[in-house]
Amino acid sequence: MSDTRERELLAWATNEVAQQWPSACPAQRLEVVSGDASFRRYFRLLITPAEALIAVDSPPATEDNAAFVRLAAMLIDAGVRAPSVLAVDYEQGFMLLEDFGDKMLLPALLAAGEAGALTLYSPAFDALLALQEGMDSYALPNFDKPKLLAEMGLFTEWYCGGLLNLELDAREREVLGSAFDFLADAALAQPQCAVHRDYHSRNLMLLDDGELGVIDFQDAVHGAYTYDLVSLLRDCYISWPRPLVEEWARLFYQRRAYSSAAVRERGEQTFKRDFDLMGLQRHLKVMGIFSRLHLRDNKSAYLADIPLVTEYFLSVARQYPELSDILAWFEKVVVPRAAEQTQSRNNKTDGANARG
Template identity: 30%
Template structure:
């Protein structure tokens, strides 16, 4: 379906370049942008800005492809710039690899009418029209593509309202959810982060008429981030300052805490930084937290509990996704019932154990190392919107068995020891009970992650997560080695969950 066209006034060349950046933040592999306009309308200026934004290189040489007909660039998304003005016949497109160009990348096509029937019907149309001293861009395309572009343009509008309308936008990262992040730069100012967190789209019901996200208490709006950020900062924890917010649309302009993490250049854990992160965590667990947080006048966010249903629906991802992937067939009812029974028995042992503000993903991607600072201020914390009220042991398991980095056993032990030493210094702690809870939460988390990483590969087309599976299986073996988990360990061994498997 064709959505209503979007029109953008372009008062000068700088505005045309900003539109190129805004389009660069929205394009996806497979997109074809048909650039229409008279000579001098700004098509090449728009294309050049888009390519430079994808390359994150404002000085990248982007010559006009008038004579070569096509120029290709290996950017974040491969991009191919066509100028078909000199094309004799559409059959010549075969020699240019026209269809291959947009199979796995983005194609920008000037003079697209010369492509004739070879231009995909799904192509986005970007028409540049002279208007007074400037231009007007008219963009049209499918509902899905126009939704992406419309959101990117809304983000530019949000920046304008925050006084950053002329900022340069560059893709920073996306995560396993629909959230994405950009670095925005404005002359004379420190870089900031533009957070794009659209309201969560709930999936179909999976149990008791409820969707997975509702049972697992996944954050539904950006209000969750704002709320957790507020209580962390009030506790003098280094979380980003929020400079501007649009709670309805899910846009935040926040502080850029830095780009250095807790891993070295080879992505190995730096033991001293993991120890520092454990000590910060221990101090956070030693204080009370408010779970009823005012986000804005009249808007209150209640931090959900990490209850039994949430723990089980997460653990079920192993049988929902991992088991079918490695066995070639769905898990049957008998296996599911036995799996649930083992987990319920184990979870009974830690019912109500040491509830705290549980950040849920306290691990290397979300920890920023600030070497110039001292004490706990050396660590910045991000990506905490899915926080729950749950066991203290969970976040330590998330850190010490980091899903995104291979933590050697000695570093894991040093991390756990540092946490417990800090807890002991603050008062009595039942270490035996804590270590049992730590092992169980590690087993729960890594069972969940085995399923999630397969789901990201099979359902969401993100194969890069599969490479982490051997590490996650190793973490599961470590966790299940605790004597209290012997029955579950035996069950996992019996079912082959811990075996090295290829997908």
């Protein structure tokens, strides 16, 4: 075992299995499944040769486990296939969950390509509709303007200041502040509903029974109706041609508009604007988060995904004159500095490999 908490988790999980499944013979070790972008860690515990559970180490000092359990129940009640929470110890920060396996949507999308992607996205649209229509979003934290601005502040602090070592002057901060205000207000002007907040191809699982499982939902909020859709279709881990993305988004909009007068009243043109501007807010946040994961948490693999996120930001911002100031600054200052940083990291890697 790698650490004390892992040993304690195994002991707790084994005891829970013995109480709930007396005939099971759990393995005496945990298999690492993954850690997400938080402090939570996931392990697989075999309880029979053909059955397993997920044991979760979720430190209560950093993770809101009561919210996780509550949200899992809300999603299931709404008709979304979230993992059942089978046991929980709030004091220690341990959970046992239903095992959704290892088949993420992402590899299937990569294999399917443009011709087959919509077939895979359709169940994701179904689950998102169930989430938006079936959950009581007013029971969730409000994704208000301070939270929206705080998320974009991660871009300033961790991407610009931390990763790129940029020292912004008063004028640059004014440009960013104006753009952040514009994007936050645009998000708040949209119809509001339940938002998963990390709805993308690594958090959607292809289950053995043919259904689509939804994980990593603990940060759900009451927010803009386009947030999860743009997370899914302008995914940080896979990209598609813009005409395809816009067509798939339109298909979802038509289904959502059928059941929501507020969404229907937006119209397709306003919906496209909503979708685009919400994506800009999210991608600014993501650049900050991926930088923080590298700098603070030593999770550097996310750096490889920043160029795609940057391209999303630039390609969409160019369509909106209201964002001309931040776009001009980004192209003049951020793009060349990011290229320098990437080249420097590549040179260090090449040097280390040569010495090895």
